[in-house]
Every structure is written in C-alpha cells, then in structure tokens.
Amino acid sequence: MGHFVGTLENRVKLQNDYETFIIEADLHSLTTLSKTPNLVPEYTRQVVLDNISAGLDPSKVTFFIESTVPEIYELAAFFSMYVSHNRALRNPTIKDEITMKGLGDQFSLGFVNYPIYQAADILCVKGELVPVGVDQRAHLEQTREIARDLNSLAGKEIFPIPEALVGRVGRLPGTDGEAKMSKSLGNVIYLSDNVGAVTERVKKMFTDPTRLHPNDPGHVEGNPVFIYHRAFNKNQAEVDELEALYKQGKVGDVVVKEKLASALNEFLEPIRARRAQYEAKGKKYLDEVIFEGTKKARSLAGETLETVKEAIGMGYFNGMVR
Amino acid sequence: MGHFVGTLENRVKLQNDYETFIIEADLHSLTTLSKTPNLVPEYTRQVVLDNISAGLDPSKVTFFIESTVPEIYELAAFFSMYVSHNRALRNPTIKDEITMKGLGDQFSLGFVNYPIYQAADILCVKGELVPVGVDQRAHLEQTREIARDLNSLAGKEIFPIPEALVGRVGRLPGTDGEAKMSKSLGNVIYLSDNVGAVTERVKKMFTDPTRLHPNDPGHVEGNPVFIYHRAFNKNQAEVDELEALYKQGKVGDVVVKEKLASALNEFLEPIRARRAQYEAKGKKYLDEVIFEGTKKARSLAGETLETVKEAIGMGYFNGMVR
Secondary structure (H helix, E strand, O other): OHHHHHHHHHHHHHOOOOOEEEEEOHHHHHHHHOOOHHHHHHHHHHHHHHHHHOOOOOOOEEEEEHHHOHHHHHHHHHHHOOOEHHHHHHOHHHHHHHHHOOOOOOOEHHHHHHHHHHHHHHHOOOOOEEEEOHHHHHHHHHHHHHHHHHHHHHOOOOOOOOEEEEOOOOOOOOOOOOOOOOOOOOOOOOOOOOHHHHHHHHHOOOOOOOOOOOOOOOOOOOOHHHHHHHHHOOOHHHHHHHHHHHHOOOOOHHHHHHHHHHHHHHHHHHHHHHHHHHHHHHHHHHHHHHHHHHHHHHHHHHHHHHHHHHHOOOOOOOOOOO | OHHHHHHHHHHHHHOOOOOEEEEEOHHHHHHHHOOOHHHHHHHHHHHHHHHHHOOOOOOOEEEEEHHHOHHHHHHHHHHHOOOEHHHHHHOHHHHHHHHHOOOOOOOEHHHHHHHHHHHHHHHOOOOOEEEEOHHHHHHHHHHHHHHHHHHHHHOOOOOOOOEEEEOOOOOOOOOOOOOOOOOOOOOOOOOOOOHHHHHHHHHOOOOOOOOOOOOOOOOOOOOHHHHHHHHHOOOHHHHHHHHHHHHOOOOOHHHHHHHHHHHHHHHHHHHHHHHHHHHHHHHHHHHHHHHHHHHHHHHHHHHHHHHHHHHHOOOOOOOOOO
C-alpha cells in the first residue's frame, strides 16, 4: 500500500495523458535473490499483476522487463563512462539501502550500478515524467545529470530531462511505525491481502505508545493508524472526527482500528476485483501483455541506443548488425 | 611492439589451431577519450588493421566491436550482480591503471566495471584460451571466478574456465626504460613506424645510465636496447655476442643501436608489407571484415546470454523478443 500512494496512484492517473511505460527492473532483484534467480520471473509477473490490479490498463500501458532488453544495459554501460565512481557511491538511496538491507560492505558492483541502470530504464524510452517514491528521487537526480551530460556531449537534445512526480504520501510507515516497510519485517499490508488479512494486520498495528488508557488524550502525529486513515480513508470527515476524539481521550484504539480496517477494505475492494478479473484470464494472458510490451520497448530502446551512438560519432553499423 | 610480444604474437600462432575471436573493446577507450568519442571508430579500425598487419588473417579470424553487441553488456550487468564491489576495486590492474593514467579519484564507474565487461567479452563467445599481457592476467582471474560462480549457480557447465596464455616477453619497457609504454610519454615504437622513424626512435633509446664512456663495462640487464634486441632480433647469436662485448666495454651504444634499428626494421618488414597490402584494399574492405565478424559475434553472444538466463531460470521469452 506504500507503493500505491508512493507511485502507483500517479501512474494510474498519468496513463490517460501520457504514453506510459512500466519497467520491471528484474536484474536488481538479484541484490536479495542472487542465490535463487529462478524465483525472479514469478515475482516479476506478480508485480505486473499488482500494477494492473491497482488500475493500470494493459491496453493503454506498455509493460516491459528490463532483462529482455539488452540495449538498456549497453546504454547504461555508456552512461557509466560518464559518471564518476565517487558520484555513484554518493547516491543517498544507495547508502540508505545498504543500511536498510544490512549489506555492510558486502554489496555487489551491480548494486552500485543500479542508479545507472535506472537512468537507462528511463531514458531508453525517453521518459519525460517519472512517478517516484521520495526515496527514489536521488536516482532520478542521477538520471537528469546523465541526460544533461549526454545532451551536452552530443551538442543537441537527444534526451529530455525527466521530471519527478512524487506521490501524495511521502513515505508511508510500516504498520509498526517503522520508517521503512519490508516484507521481512512483516509490517506491510499488501494490495493482494483479503478482508480478513487486512483486519488482522490492522489489529496488530502500533498506535500512540505514550497512551496507556483509552481515555488518556492521544497523539495522532506519527501514529501509524491515523497516517493510514489519512492516506486511505475515503471519508476524510470521519478521520477529522476520530482525530479530535482521540486527542481528547474519547475514542479507543479498538474503534479507530475497526474503522481503519473498514476503510482499507473499501479502498482495496476495486483493486481486488480487478486482480480477480485478470487472474481469471490466466498466466498466458499476463505473459502476452508483458511479451508485447517488451517487444515494443526493445524496439524503442534499440532506436535510442542508435541515436546516442550516432550523435556522439560512434554509430558504426547502426541498425545493420542485428 | 610491446603489444606484439605481449599478445599479438600468440594470437597469430593460435589462429590456426583455435577458432579465434578478436574483440575491440571500444567503450573502454572513453576512459581517456570521453570528451571526443567521435575519434573512437577510427582508432578502432586502426587497431584492427594493426592486428591484421601483425599476421592475423581476416579469413580465419572473427573481428568484432564490443559496442555493437549489446548482449555483452547485459551479460556484464548479470555478472556484476555476482561480483562484490570490494572485489572489483581490489583488481590490481585497475589499481595500476589509476596510478599510471594519473586518474586519482577521478575515474568513472565504467572504469571500475571494465574487468566485468572483459569477462563478458571473453565468455560471450565461450573463450577457452586468452592470449594476455602480464598486466591483464588479473582481469582474466576475475573472468575465471565469474565463470566458476555462474556454472555453480546454474548447476552445470555453461562456461569454460578460460586459461591465460601470457606472451614470451612479460612486459616490454618503453624506449626510455619506463615500465609502461604510453603514447603520451612518446616512448613507444609502433608497428606502423617506417624505417626512418624506427631508426630515430632507437637513436633516442635509453641504455645503461651508469656507463659514461663507450669502453666502460656496461650492463645489459634492464637496458632497454638489449631487452629489445632479445625480443626482436632474429639473429640471437648476434645478441649474445653484442652482450658479451658490451659487458667488457668493447662495443659502443651507437653500434648496438644501429644493429637494433636494423633488427627491428627487418622484423617489421613483413608487418609493413601486410599493412600496405590491406590499406590498398581500402577502408570499405576493413569495414566489411569488421561488419561480418560483428554479426557473427552478436549472434553467438545472443545465444550465450539466452543459455545463461535459461540455466538460472530467468529465460522469459528467450529468443522471441527480437
């Protein structure tokens, strides 16, 4: 659900006004799945299904898989000749992820390359507007730098300078109030959770740790239950009222949580319905969506790569070798 | 000429017994040519011409250009998920090159990736035997590690573990006795130098710095003139004799150098003849050689990439997207 308010929601909104590309950056999964790469394709399909369930219309949007488009990696290799090693290591998202995943100094070179791959993900289709979570903004800054540097090298605009579109909720905390949601911490509510699962997860949510009795005045700032209410409850008047009562010690956690569970389930209902609808079409349908999208993206990425090479004078045999 | 005794000579020998692939790793040129990428294609052609002049037969050997084979970079991206950032930085060749080129901490991320690209260069055609200069042996060690790790991940042999074949002269010093030859230091003799140029360069060579008069006893160890005599003079009996006389102070630098210039020019004669012969065929012929080789290599690299993905369970749409 954090992913929804961070970026998915914006993707859904933009699909009607922009030609929309959704990349599944599957190679990056190997940061945590390096020993079991065979799990990656199924995870990737689930992410696509999540996107579709969230409201992205496969007849409007191009879904594609990074690791089926070699041209992206060559673009990235090119870019990496124009990004200093120091600059790559200074990326705050890279630093954060090292801390969060407890990687210590045991991270791969590919992990350091990741912001560069991401630049290629975006620029291979000449992306102009990129819905990102706050924690991805640093990556986009890197992408913008690369686009500017390559344009300057080429002496003309070969890339747009992509803009970030940050979601309306900066960073949704976990159900335990932790800044980062993570599957391994079990503090996540999934778009695919059913009614019972959501109710259970909400019951276990952290609230105001300073409040000992239901009629103590409570705090709503930083209180995960109220943050989720604000983010997902369609009835914001109800949230105003609950907040007021909570501050006065006139409503207990149990009631606030019951109302949150209802609100979340109402919010998730259309998402669940779309998931069921597309699941019924079967894995083959999903693969077709991904396959067609990937073919289209690969063709565009090939053109982009050739444009770059031509522009900087390294276009030997452009378009002829394949 | 250092390149000749380091690897070219072995390439020429091996071409009759092995299917031989010669890659031009042009993207790496951007380490020094990042501001003028448009110079890269002509340099690359000259390197191919050098190889052919040295005796590589374009009817036997496959020449190909790295940056026209995106599959190499995807292979490298894959590999980089399995190489730790620390391991990449520990590469002694990377460290040496940073010192030699005076890069300080101003080197690109692509520069750090280079040994990984090199692994992909070799493994994309399933290379078994790699003629290398001593200073490239560390890169090959990295390649061997990657091949072993990927085989272990796949649970079967998808790559051979390539062997290094180091040239007969470990590292030819520059004409000034410096360990490294470099164009910018001007201490290089080129395979393309004509008779006059070679004679001039030999005249300026450093000899035994401790020897003040022609009849002082001289040192031949570490003396560039004698190192070049040993490496290139076809009449090794003459070298034995000159060494003996030099140690006794019975032959002067001038004579030793005259004989070296003759020896080098004799050595270079067939190389010059082949260069003239292929230059006469024109740039179009050379481009055809490179084009055909690149097409062949790209097809092989594509198969290799698909083999890897299939073997580790990430083979979505293998061979179908293009």
